Amino acid sequence: MKQPPDSVSDGLAPPVPPSALRDRTLQAARAAMTENGGDDIWSRLWKSRPIRLAWAASVAVLLFGHMVIGTGAPSGPPDTLRPVMAAAGLRDELAKVIDVERVTIELPAWEIRVSRDRVETEPPTTNEDQS
Amino acid sequence: MEAMTRSLKPEWLAESVSDEVQPEEGASDCWLTIFAALADGRVAVLDELYDLAAADVYRLALWRVGSAEDAEDVVQDVFVRVAEQGHRLAAVRRPRTWLLTVAHRCAVDLCRRNRRRQADPVEETPYLTAPAADPDRGIEAETLSRLIARLPEKQREVILLRHFADCTFSDIGRITGVPTFTAASRHRLAVAKLRRLLEKNHETTS
Numbered sequence: 001m002k003q004p005p006d007s008v009s010d011g012l013a014p015p016v017p018p019s020a021l022r023d024r025t026l027q028a029a030r031a032a033m034t035e036n037g038g039d040d041i042w043s044r045l046w047k048s049r050p051i052r053l054a055w056a057a058s059v060a061v062l063l064f065g066h067m068v069i070g071t072g073a074p075s076g077p078p079d080t081l082r083p084v085m086a087a088a089g090l091r092d093e094l095a096k097v098i099d100v101e102r103v104t105i106e107l108p109a110w111e112i113r114v115s116r117d118r119v120e121t122e123p124p125t126t127n128e129d130q131s
Numbered sequence: 132m133e134a135m136t137r138s139l140k141p142e143w144l145a146e147s148v149s150d151e152v153q154p155e156e157g158a159s160d161c162w163l164t165i166f167a168a169l170a171d172g173r174v175a176v177l178d179e180l181y182d183l184a185a186a187d188v189y190r191l192a193l194w195r196v197g198s199a200e201d202a203e204d205v206v207q208d209v210f211v212r213v214a215e216q217g218h219r220l221a222a223v224r225r226p227r228t229w230l231l232t233v234a235h236r237c238a239v240d241l242c243r244r245n246r247r248r249q250a251d252p253v254e255e256t257p258y259l260t261a262p263a264a265d266p267d268r269g270i271e272a273e274t275l276s277r278l279i280a281r282l283p284e285k286q287r288e289v290i291l292l293r294h295f296a297d298c299t300f301s302d303i304g305r306i307t308g309v310p311t312f313t314a315a316s317r318h319r320l321a322v323a324k325l326r327r328l329l330e331k332n333h334e335t336t337s
Contacts, residue, residue, distance in 0.1 A: 015193070025181060025206055
């Protein structure tokens with residue numbers, strides 16, 4: 001008489017995949033590998049028709065934008081003023097104004113007032129006082 | 132009846148949660164060799180990968196989706212995805228865990244689609260089968276399969292990975308995308324629930 005097994009692990013186990021699945025799976029995997037597997041990302045991008053169209057559209061938009069911007073009015077003063085400005089040295093002056101470093105100190109109003117009062121109340125120093 | 136109850140009680144129901152299964156080094160080298168060959172574009176190696184991994188992938192899919200037909204679809208999907216990876220497979224450090232992760236994600240995707248189309252109940256899915264040499268245990272296998280079907284799919288998945296795929300809780304966490312502690316917690320809950328179901332089943336049959 002057969003003795004009952006002690007536990008599930010003595011014999012019961014999850015099922016194995018059906019044998020027909022092997023050929024079907026390997027066939028699909030081989031096809032996928034042949035089609036995509038050996039390519040790098042650029043090759044796959046190039047092979048994709050939607051991505052190619054998107055790339056062509058973006059290039060066309062860039063060219064169109066470049067042409068529109070290129071034919072528009074240039075920035076800065078009008079061409080008729082440029083020789084006058086150059087003769088008067090205004091360009092250098094404008095450049096100096098632009099290059100000035102602006103230092104901003106944020107002080108509360110009361111501190112500005114106190115420091116201003118201190119300047120007014122301090123006696124002026126003279127050479128006699130120093131001696 | 133006591134013998135019957137004993138035979139239906141899996142030994143892993145009493146196993147400690149803290150036990151960790153250590154993967155074999157040789158097996159890992161084999162996986163890495165196969166992945167390196169696939170990364171080189173050797174199509175013939177797909178056969179070796181199938182022989183090595185198909186059972187684990189199929190079982191994981193079956194226990195997750197609860198349908199043999201859907202599990203076959205998952206296996207096919209997984210191998211196609213692997214084949215599409217190409218040279219990127221060379222960068223995979225833990226091939227078996229990575230493959231099971233892909234299988235888990237494919238199975239989850241399929242579960243979501245199945246929920247949308249109101250899938251059939253999974254009570255009759257054979258989660259466990261009797262060995263060919265011992266067909267008398269078919270009733271035990273059916274009984275346990277019915278009980279396993281009543282577990283939540285996440286807990287079912289952890290039981291399979293832990294006890295039939297020899298994964299550590301750390302690996303289970305990587306595969307299922309949860310922290311190690313969560314994987315261990317799911318395992319503990321699954322074992323407790325299965326134990327209650329077994330006791331209830333024993334009471335009703337006796």
